[in-house]
Amino acid sequence: MFTDIKNSDQFETVQKVAKGWSSDEKYFIQTREQQRLLLRVSDVAHSSLYSIKWAEKFGEQEIDGMAQRCLKAFDDYEDFKRYIPKWYTEKYHISAD
Known part of the structure; x- marks a missing residue:
């Protein structure tokens, strides 16, 4: 990748x-x-999927909300084939130095 x-x-x-x-x-x-x-792509992939399971104890409305967020993440990262989300621009760049 x-x-x-x-x-x-x-x-x-x-x-x-x-x-x-x-x-x-x-x-x-x-x-x-x-x-x-x-x-951060691996963090996003994991939390996007796990949040749906987490939401089960709070009911259908929360599950639906988390599923929508998950689908948005999949779209942002083109099914996680991208390592940088589509919305990223240089104004968000943070140096690790």
């Missing part, structure tokens, strides 16, 4: 990232130009 990332050399874990989002460890691809691109 990551072989299509332009100039990607490696996939590795980085130290904790705390830039206003989440402080847990994240993964990134580092380009040959030393640019770090955070990868």
